[in-house]
Amino acid sequence: MLFMVEMQVNIPLGFDAEEGARLKLAEKMRFQELQAAGTWRHIWRVVGQYANVSVFDVESTSQLHDILMGLPLYPFMTIKVTPLCRHPSSMHEDDR
Amino acid sequence: MLFMVEMQVNIPLGFDAEEGARLKLAEKMRFQELQAAGTWRHIWRVVGQYANVSVFDVESTSQLHDILMGLPLYPFMTIKVTPLCRHPSSMHEDDR
Amino acid sequence: MLFMVEMQVNIPLGFDAEEGARLKLAEKMRFQELQAAGTWRHIWRVVGQYANVSVFDVESTSQLHDILMGLPLYPFMTIKVTPLCRHPSSMHEDDR
Amino acid sequence: MLFMVEMQVNIPLGFDAEEGARLKLAEKMRFQELQAAGTWRHIWRVVGQYANVSVFDVESTSQLHDILMGLPLYPFMTIKVTPLCRHPSSMHEDDR
Amino acid sequence: MLFMVEMQVNIPLGFDAEEGARLKLAEKMRFQELQAAGTWRHIWRVVGQYANVSVFDVESTSQLHDILMGLPLYPFMTIKVTPLCRHPSSMHEDDR
Amino acid sequence: MLFMVEMQVNIPLGFDAEEGARLKLAEKMRFQELQAAGTWRHIWRVVGQYANVSVFDVESTSQLHDILMGLPLYPFMTIKVTPLCRHPSSMHEDDR
Amino acid sequence: MLFMVEMQVNIPLGFDAEEGARLKLAEKMRFQELQAAGTWRHIWRVVGQYANVSVFDVESTSQLHDILMGLPLYPFMTIKVTPLCRHPSSMHEDDR
Amino acid sequence: MLFMVEMQVNIPLGFDAEEGARLKLAEKMRFQELQAAGTWRHIWRVVGQYANVSVFDVESTSQLHDILMGLPLYPFMTIKVTPLCRHPSSMHEDDR
Amino acid sequence: MLFMVEMQVNIPLGFDAEEGARLKLAEKMRFQELQAAGTWRHIWRVVGQYANVSVFDVESTSQLHDILMGLPLYPFMTIKVTPLCRHPSSMHEDDR
Amino acid sequence: MLFMVEMQVNIPLGFDAEEGARLKLAEKMRFQELQAAGTWRHIWRVVGQYANVSVFDVESTSQLHDILMGLPLYPFMTIKVTPLCRHPSSMHEDDR
Numbered sequence: 001m002l003f004m005v006e007m008q009v010n011i012p013l014g015f016d017a018e019e020g021a022r023l024k025l026a027e028k029m030r031f032q033e034l035q036a037a038g039t040w041r042h043i044w045r046v047v048g049q050y051a052n053v054s055v056f057d058v059e060s061t062s063q064l065h066d067i068l069m070g071l072p073l074y075p076f077m078t079i080k081v082t083p084l085c086r087h088p089s090s091m092h093e094d095d096r
Numbered sequence: 097m098l099f100m101v102e103m104q105v106n107i108p109l110g111f112d113a114e115e116g117a118r119l120k121l122a123e124k125m126r127f128q129e130l131q132a133a134g135t136w137r138h139i140w141r142v143v144g145q146y147a148n149v150s151v152f153d154v155e156s157t158s159q160l161h162d163i164l165m166g167l168p169l170y171p172f173m174t175i176k177v178t179p180l181c182r183h184p185s186s187m188h189e190d191d192r
Numbered sequence: 193m194l195f196m197v198e199m200q201v202n203i204p205l206g207f208d209a210e211e212g213a214r215l216k217l218a219e220k221m222r223f224q225e226l227q228a229a230g231t232w233r234h235i236w237r238v239v240g241q242y243a244n245v246s247v248f249d250v251e252s253t254s255q256l257h258d259i260l261m262g263l264p265l266y267p268f269m270t271i272k273v274t275p276l277c278r279h280p281s282s283m284h285e286d287d288r
Numbered sequence: 289m290l291f292m293v294e295m296q297v298n299i300p301l302g303f304d305a306e307e308g309a310r311l312k313l314a315e316k317m318r319f320q321e322l323q324a325a326g327t328w329r330h331i332w333r334v335v336g337q338y339a340n341v342s343v344f345d346v347e348s349t350s351q352l353h354d355i356l357m358g359l360p361l362y363p364f365m366t367i368k369v370t371p372l373c374r375h376p377s378s379m380h381e382d383d384r
Numbered sequence: 385m386l387f388m389v390e391m392q393v394n395i396p397l398g399f400d401a402e403e404g405a406r407l408k409l410a411e412k413m414r415f416q417e418l419q420a421a422g423t424w425r426h427i428w429r430v431v432g433q434y435a436n437v438s439v440f441d442v443e444s445t446s447q448l449h450d451i452l453m454g455l456p457l458y459p460f461m462t463i464k465v466t467p468l469c470r471h472p473s474s475m476h477e478d479d480r
Numbered sequence: 481m482l483f484m485v486e487m488q489v490n491i492p493l494g495f496d497a498e499e500g501a502r503l504k505l506a507e508k509m510r511f512q513e514l515q516a517a518g519t520w521r522h523i524w525r526v527v528g529q530y531a532n533v534s535v536f537d538v539e540s541t542s543q544l545h546d547i548l549m550g551l552p553l554y555p556f557m558t559i560k561v562t563p564l565c566r567h568p569s570s571m572h573e574d575d576r
Numbered sequence: 577m578l579f580m581v582e583m584q585v586n587i588p589l590g591f592d593a594e595e596g597a598r599l600k601l602a603e604k605m606r607f608q609e610l611q612a613a614g615t616w617r618h619i620w621r622v623v624g625q626y627a628n629v630s631v632f633d634v635e636s637t638s639q640l641h642d643i644l645m646g647l648p649l650y651p652f653m654t655i656k657v658t659p660l661c662r663h664p665s666s667m668h669e670d671d672r
Numbered sequence: 673m674l675f676m677v678e679m680q681v682n683i684p685l686g687f688d689a690e691e692g693a694r695l696k697l698a699e700k701m702r703f704q705e706l707q708a709a710g711t712w713r714h715i716w717r718v719v720g721q722y723a724n725v726s727v728f729d730v731e732s733t734s735q736l737h738d739i740l741m742g743l744p745l746y747p748f749m750t751i752k753v754t755p756l757c758r759h760p761s762s763m764h765e766d767d768r
Numbered sequence: 769m770l771f772m773v774e775m776q777v778n779i780p781l782g783f784d785a786e787e788g789a790r791l792k793l794a795e796k797m798r799f800q801e802l803q804a805a806g807t808w809r810h811i812w813r814v815v816g817q818y819a820n821v822s823v824f825d826v827e828s829t830s831q832l833h834d835i836l837m838g839l840p841l842y843p844f845m846t847i848k849v850t851p852l853c854r855h856p857s858s859m860h861e862d863d864r
Numbered sequence: 865m866l867f868m869v870e871m872q873v874n875i876p877l878g879f880d881a882e883e884g885a886r887l888k889l890a891e892k893m894r895f896q897e898l899q900a901a902g903t904w905r906h907i908w909r910v911v912g913q914y915a916n917v918s919v920f921d922v923e924s925t926s927q928l929h930d931i932l933m934g935l936p937l938y939p940f941m942t943i944k945v946t947p948l949c950r951h952p953s954s955m956h957e958d959d960r
Contacts, residue, residue, distance in 0.1 A: 001193075001253050002140060003275070004149055005336065012301070013876070013939060028185045035187055042138075044098060044151070044180035047925050048869065048932040048943040052183060053100055055140075061193050061335045062277040068336040075301060079336040083195070083275055084140040085254040087148060089124045091131055097865075097925050099947070101816065108781070109204070109267060143253045144197065144260040144271040157815045157865050158949040164816040171781060175816040179867070179947055181926040194332060196341055205396070205459060220377045227379055234330075236290060236343075236372035239445050240389065240452040240465040244375060245292055247332075276332035279340060281316045283323055289385075289445050291467070293528065300493070349385050349527050350469040356528040363493060367528040371387070371467055373446040386524060388533055397588070397651060412569045419571055426522075428482060428535075428564035431637045432581065432644040432655045436567060437484055439524075468524040471532060473508045475515055481577075481637050483659070485720065492685070541577050541719050542661040548720040555685060561720040563579070563659055565638040578716060580725055589780070589843060604761045611763055618714075620674060620727075620756035623829050624773065624836040624847040628759060629676055631716070660716035663724060665700045667707055673769075673829050675851070677912065684877070733769050733911050734853040740912040747877060751912040755771070755851055757830040770908060772917055796953045803955055810906070812866060812919075812948040820951060821868055823908070852908035855916060857892045859899055 001057065002041075002084040003064055007077050008051045026072035034067065055084070097153065098137075098180040099160055103173050104147040122168035130163065151180070193249065194233075194276040195256055199269050200243040218264035226259065247276070289345065290329075290372040291352055295365050296339045314360035322355065343372070385441065386425075386468040387448055391461050392435040410456035418451065439468070481537065482521075482564040483544055487557050488531045506552035514547065535564070577633065578617075578660040579640055583653050584627040602648035610643065631660070673729065674713075674756040675736055679749050680723045698744035706739065727756070769825065770809075770852040771832055775845050776819045794840035802835065823852070865921065866905075866948040867928055871941050872915040890936035898931065919948070 011020055034040035042055040058064045068079060107116055130136035138151040154160045164175060203212055226232035234247040250256045260271060299308055322328035330343040346352045356367060395404055418424035426439040442448045452463060491500055514520035522535040538544045548559060587596055610616035618631040634640045644655060683692055706712035714727040730736045740751060779788055802808035810823040826832045836847060875884055898904035906919040922928045932943060 003253075003335075004140070031185050032187055043183040043186055044100070045183050045929060047179040047181055047867075047929045048945045050933075053178070053180065060277070061195075061275045064275070065277045065333060065335045069338075081275055081336040082149070083143040083253045083256070083273055084149065085143055085252070085257050087139040087141050089127050090139055091128055099815075099925075141257060143195075143257045144273040146261075156949070157867075157947045160947070161813060161815045161949050165818075177816045177947055179925045179928070179945055181924070181929050196332070223377050224379055235375040235378055236292070237375050237449060239371040239373055239387075239449045240463040242453075245370070245372065274341070275335040276341065277335055279331040279333050281319050282331055283320055291445075291527075348469070349387075349467045352467070353469050353525060353527045357530075369467055369528040371445045371448070371465055373444070373449050388524070415569050416571055427567040427570055428484070429567050429641060431563040431565055431579075431641045432657045434645075437562070437564065466533070467527040468533065469527055471523040471525050473511050474523055475512055483637075483719075540661070541579075541659045544659070545661050545717060545719045549722075559720040561659055563637045563640070563657055565636070565641050580716070607761050608763055619759040619762055620676070621759050621833060623755040623757055623771075623833045624849045626837075629754070629756065658725070659719040660725065661719055663715040663717050665703050666715055667704055675829075675911075732853070733771075733851045736851070737853045737909060737911045741914075753851055753912040755829045755832070755849055757828070757833045772908070799953050800955055811951040811954055812868070813951050815947040815949055821946070821948065850917070851911040852917065853911055855907040855909050857895050858907055859896055 001059070002086075003056045003058065004082040004084055005054045005056055005064075005068065006051070006080040006082075007054065008049065008079075009073055009076050010050070010078065011073075011076050023072045023076075030070075030072060039067065097155070098182075099152045099154065100178040100180055101150045101152055101160075101164065102147070102176040102178075103150065104145065104175075105169055105172050106146070106174070107169075107172050119168045119172075126166075126168060135163065193251070194278075195248045195250065196274040196276055197246045197248055197256075197260065198243070198272040198274075199246065200241065200271075201265055201268050202242070202270065203265075203268050215264045215268075222262075222264060231259065289347070290374075291344045291346065292370040292372055293342045293344055293352075293356065294339070294368040294370075295342065296337065296367075297361055297364050298338070298366065299361075299364050311360045311364075318358075318360060327355065385443070386470070387440045387442065388466040388468055389438045389440055389448075389452065390435070390464040390466075391438065392433065392463075393457055393460050394434070394462065395457075395460050407456045407460075414454075414456060423451065481539070482566075483536045483538065484562040484564055485534045485536055485544075485548065486526075486531070486560040486562075487534065488529065488559075489553055489556050490530070490558065491553075491556050503552045503556075510550075510552060519547065577635070578662075579632045579634065580658040580660055581630045581632055581640075581644065582627070582656040582658075583630065584625065584655075585649055585652050586626070586654065587649075587652050599648045599652075606646075606648060615643065673731070674758075675728045675730065676754040676756055677726045677728055677736075677740065678723070678752040678754075679726065680721065680751075681745055681748050682722070682750070683745075683748050695744045695748075702742075702744060711739065769827070770854075771824045771826065772850040772852055773822045773824055773832075773836065774819070774848040774850075775822065776817065776847075777841055777844050778818070778846070779841075779844050791840045791844075798838075798840060807835065865923070866950075867920045867922065868946040868948055869918045869920055869928075869932065870915070870944040870946075871918065872913065872943075873937055873940050874914070874942070875937075875940050887936045887940075894934075894936060903931065 031040060031043070035043070039057060040054060041057045044053050045051070046053060056064055056067070058067070064081070068074065068081075071077070127136060127139070131139070135153060136150060137153045138149075140149050141147070142149060152160055152163070154163070160177070164170065164177075167173070223232060223235070227235070231249060232246060233249045234245075236245050237243070238245060248256055248259070250259070256273070260266065260273075263269070319328060319331070323331070327345060328342060329345045332341050333339070334341060344352055344355070346355070352369070356362065356369075359365070415424060415427070419427070423441060424438060425441045428437050429435070430437060440448055440451070442451070448465070452458065452465075455461070511520060511523070515523070519537060520534060521537045522533075524533050525531070526533060536544055536547070538547070544561070548554065548561075551557070607616060607619070611619070615633060616630060617633045620629050621627070622629060632640055632643070634643070640657070644650065644657075647653070703712060703715070707715070711729060712726060713729045716725050717723070718725060728736055728739070730739070736753070740746065740753075743749070799808060799811070803811070807825060808822060809825045810821075812821050813819070814821060824832055824835070826835070832849070836842065836849075839845070895904060895907070899907070903921060904918060905921045908917050909915070910917060920928055920931070922931070928945070932938065932945075935941070
């Protein structure tokens with residue numbers, strides 16, 4: 001089941017640089033784990049923003065909630081969730 | 097080059113049903129042509145809306161403009177365009 | 193899986209009264225069918241508005257989309273969908 | 289008498305962790321007390337947010353005000369209150 | 385129980401003048417009936433707008449909903465409802 | 481001459497509690513002085529908010545400005561002012 | 577007593593040209609009558625808009641309301657009213 | 673050439689009082705210099721706000737920019753600039 | 769003197785096609801006249817919209833107002849005007 | 865390929881003045897380097913704001929993203945990106 005998730009990241013000026021680097025690395029590792037599992041199906045950078053547009057493929061709204069709340073950078077994110085579904089015109093069997 | 101395009105369709109109440117059906121069919125055929133060409137890379141329905149979220153892969157902003165303005169349902173659409181780029185964390189070579 | 197759906201209904205001034213009554217009756221019957229099935233779990237009127245706040249319990253985002261698009265009054269509705277999940281503090285086993 | 293209450297919680301970065309945990313526990317206990325009393329009739333998590341959608345069943349607007357202002361996490365909340373009433377189409381006698 | 389109700393009236397250009405006058409008279413009579421009953425406690429014009437700010441004193445949200453939906457000019461109104469309660473600092477016993 | 485004034489109070493987390501209590505008391509005393517004088521004609525709490533809706537009866541816009549700027553809690557307030565006038569349908573001679 | 581009034585005029589496409597011209601002339605004459613009386617103290621065009629920014633000097637909010645509601649183009653206007661007062665730094669005795 | 677400039681001033685809680693007084697005095701002196709020169713043609717207080725509505729008469733957009741950026745309170749201001757021009761209906765030769 | 773002008777064009781569905789074509793041609797000719805004169809210095813299409821971003825170089829706000837109000841497609845436009853000035857860092861003598 | 869980029873700069877009160885000056889100088893140097901390369905084609909100040917409107921001419925959305933994220937003042941900027949394309953009516957061959 002598909003959801004578009006738009007994440008805007010805002011790390012405050014003067015935040016500890018080392019801790020920031022640690023969190024970004026943890027975020028990247030968690031992302032790749034979820035991408036490998038097929039859960040975090042797509043991610044794109046938004047040009048000019050510290051932000052991304054992503055598509056998640058999850059079993060339930062609870063699973064999505066738990067994943068998002070557990071992201072290392074979650075405390076710095078503003079998140080917008082939009083439920084999606086397959087488009088009837090699509091010719092791709094696996095266009096998720 | 098990637099752009100997210102969000103399309104909201106609003107066909108007015110009382111619009112000629114036959115003409116509406118003709119336009120939707122033309123829209124579907126144009127979509128599939130562009131999907132087959134790899135230009136309209138992704139499309140998803142937004143739940144509860146006559147709307148979609150799409151990702152286009154184009155050569156230039158002019159190409160994108162011409163494609164959007166030429167869509168059969170364009171006169172009924174409200175469109176929002178967001179420039180995207182590949183995300184550095186992505187492990188998929190072709191995640192466009 | 194739970195979704196809050198907020199529906200605002202706007203039937204234009206001068207719309208045929210008989211057709212309007214027919215659509216409202218069809219809407220009510222469809223609602224009661226979905227309520228009996230446990231899909232349309234909650235509905236409340238918003239005070240002073242021709243609007244409701246509802247909670248749906250569905251298998252998938254596609255099912256929710258099909259239900260909403262098929263409502264007899266759908267062409268007159270503005271709809272907002274918010275994905276929900278069970279709250280960890282709730283003591284009610286079936287608080288859906 | 290029913291009111292939808294939407295609560296967004298925002299605990300600032302760097303807030304004392306122990307005090308935060310104490311407040312969350314107090315909030316949970318107060319919630320369960322009010323849920324047991326039938327006053328806080330429904331609560332759902334909003335996916336991806338530290339937020340909930342709730343339905344309160346109260347005797348008066350004053351009672352609702354006193355309850356909300358007294359919540360342990362109130363100083364961290366942004367709150368939106370929407371008055372509701374029973375929907376005439378509902379078949380559930382106790383759909384509050 | 386008190387609610388602030390803000391009503392904006394928008395009668396479309398070209399609406400039948402006689403019917404408009406009839407509805408405004410009916411609205412005025414209904415208002416005075418509710419004012420005499422103590423239900424529609426206050427009403428003020430908003431300067432420069434065909435709009436008013438009102439305070440209702442009702443038994444329940446359902447009563448308020450039925451009153452508002454039944455106003456002769458309701459189909460032309462945009463309505464905003466805000467639940468109020470007595471202010472603890474007020475020295476007026478009946479400041480409703 | 482009547483004005484609706486909507487006041488939202490926001491005292492920052494961690495503000496000195498004693499100073500806060502002192503300011504609230506001074507605010508209450510100033511309010512009661514103005515209420516006794518008939519200048520601050522109405523005040524209601526907004527449910528779930530540290531906010532009020534008030535109606536002032538003043539001689540001039542300057543008088544209103546001076547009163548508002550001089551409120552002890554003014555530095556913590558967000559204020560919205562709406563000019564009102566008597567409603568022609570009102571049956572109350574003194575509905576100010 | 578001073579009020580800033582911002583007026584946006586929107587005469588629909590296809591409105592009868594002769595009637596439009598008649599209303600604009602009546603508006604201009606009413607404006608000049610009020611300008612001569614010192615009531616409509618200032619008026620400026622907003623560049624690129626069929627809109628003006630004005631300053632009124634009136635005895636009461638009721639007077640302002642009656643003036644605005646009586647403007648020949650009122651039915652086509654969107655109006656925003658902002659109460660003003662003399663600025664303490666101004667060196668002009670009559671800066672109204 | 674005329675521009676409406678709306679200035680909202682927000683000096684943070686706890687800002688050094690002496691420095692604040694010094695800046696306000698400098699602002700007042702700069703204002704009066706510009707008023708005497710005919711550049712800052714009008715200024716009014718917005719009721720209930722630490723804000724003003726002003727009209728500037730300048731030679732160019734650059735001159736206006738330099739004036740605004742050089743105001744002693746500029747770092748605390750939110751500014752909105754609207755280009756104006758003389759209204760054709762005005763009977764005042766010098767209504768600037 | 770420079771102004772950014774953003775123009776959104778909205779010709780209603782069902783507008784007479786021949787008249788529409790005539791207006792667009794007149795608009796194009798007027799544009800080219802102003803471009804040749806150096807007044808309409810820049811124009812760009814906004815991707816996916818029937819809209820443009822333009823930069824005008826004019827003698828006065830009145831001249832800009834007259835030009836915009838006289839555009840053949842003006843009755844169909846929503847216009848936003850932003851005053852600009854030369855940037856101090858620019859190395860181009862004629863970057864207008 | 866053209867993009868309009870609107871940049872609003874907000875350096876917090878009390879930010880170290882020397883560091884601020886160093887960043888502004890670095891920003892200016894980076895700007896001039898990009899202007900000389902033809903990448904940052906246009907820049908204008910927005911009157912009354914610490915903000916600019918710019919037009920970039922880039923090879924790809926990725927190039928634009930990297931440029932913007934690398935600006936010395938980027939951490940203090942709010943950025944809005946709008947994709948543009950050449951306007952068919954323009955007579956200038958190089959109106960980029």
